[in-house]
Amino acid sequence: xxxxxxxxxxxxxxxxxxxxxxxxxxxxxxxxxxxxxxxxxxxxxxxxxxxxxxxxxxxxxxxxxxxxxxxxxxxxxxxxxxxxxxxxxxxxxxxxxxxxxxxxxxxxxxxxxxxxxxxxxxxxxxxxxxxxxxxxxxxxxxxxxxxxxxxxxxxxxxxxxxxxxxxxxxxxxxxxxxxxxxxxxxxxxxxxxxxxxxxxxxxxxxxxxxxxxxxxxxxxxxxxxxxxxxxxxxxxxxxxxxxxxxxxxxxxxxxxxxxxxxxxxxxxxxxxxxxxxxxxxxxxxxx
Numbered sequence: 001x002x003x004x005x006x007x008x009x010x011x012x013x014x015x016x017x018x019x020x021x022x023x024x025x026x027x028x029x030x031x032x033x034x035x036x037x038x039x040x041x042x043x044x045x046x047x048x049x050x051x052x053x054x055x056x057x058x059x060x061x062x063x064x065x066x067x068x069x070x071x072x073x074x075x076x077x078x079x080x081x082x083x084x085x086x087x088x089x090x091x092x093x094x095x096x097x098x099x100x101x102x103x104x105x106x107x108x109x110x111x112x113x114x115x116x117x118x119x120x121x122x123x124x125x126x127x128x129x130x131x132x133x134x135x136x137x138x139x140x141x142x143x144x145x146x147x148x149x150x151x152x153x154x155x156x157x158x159x160x161x162x163x164x165x166x167x168x169x170x171x172x173x174x175x176x177x178x179x180x181x182x183x184x185x186x187x188x189x190x191x192x193x194x195x196x197x198x199x200x201x202x203x204x205x206x207x208x209x210x211x212x213x214x215x216x217x218x219x220x221x222x223x224x225x226x227x228x229x230x231x232x233x234x235x236x237x238x239x240x241x242x243x244x245x246x247x248x249x250x251x252x253x254x255x256x257x258x259x260x261x262x263x264x265x266x267x268x269x270x271x272x273x274x275x276x277x278x279x280x281x282x283x284x285x286x287x
Contacts, residue, residue, distance in 0.1 A: 165195035169204060176207055184211045202232035206241050209248075218248040239265055239274040246281070259285055 172187035188208040195201060209224035221244070228241035246261035262285075265278040 165191070165198045165200065168195065169200045172204065173207060176211055179214075181211045181214045184208075185215070202228050202235040202237045205231070206237045206244075209241065209244060213244060213248060216251070218251050221245075221248045239269045239272055242268075243274045243278055246278070250281075250285070255285060 168187070168191050172184055172191050175187055176184040185208060188204050188211060191204045192201060192208065195204075205224050205227045209221045209228070212218070212221035212224065225241040225245035225248070228235060228237050229245075232238070242261055242265050246258045246265070249255075249258040249261065259282065262278040262282045265272075266275045266282075269275050
């Protein structure tokens, strides 16, 4: 009887094990450590998923910000380029205006020199006329006779050389005014060799120097301006000769000599027009 019960129990257990799929299956309760592991795994998975989503959103927003900055930068660059272009045009315009002003100032100086040359000739003619008149009056006083009213005064015979040197000077100066500077160099040189003791000799040296200046032969210009100063120190042409000499040194890049002579003009002839020009030239040399 005991044997049958034992067999029955064994058969019952075998059926139960067959349902579980294993002959050695025995159900075990789930422990706390297993639950913690599952929870930890789930939390880690959720965190990774959360941070993965967050990083993607941040990257999207960052890309959008970069795109916005690029657009803003391009707009700013376009505006800056426009402003720089406008400034460049303004700078070019101002540069042209400065050049035009400088050229205008040079033209005024050249015109002034031409006018001064004509005035020199007129002054000389007046001086000659005055000397002739004085000579004739003195001669009449010595003879004891008085000139009759409205009676024509016979001019004193003029030496042939006087008539020639005036015509020679006028011819040389006319060639200078026409811009034929090589020819004016030749004619003024001939004038000086023949009429170095006439009243127009310092003028001839001066305009000879100016002729060389226009030919950009600054060394010879300096020498002829110096001739005016050395041979005719009391001539009205001295301050102008010094001024032109300083300019010639400036063209030769001899700034020191140029500044020295400009200062000399201001010191020796402080109230002259040449002193005003020299002061302006000094400011240009020492901006």
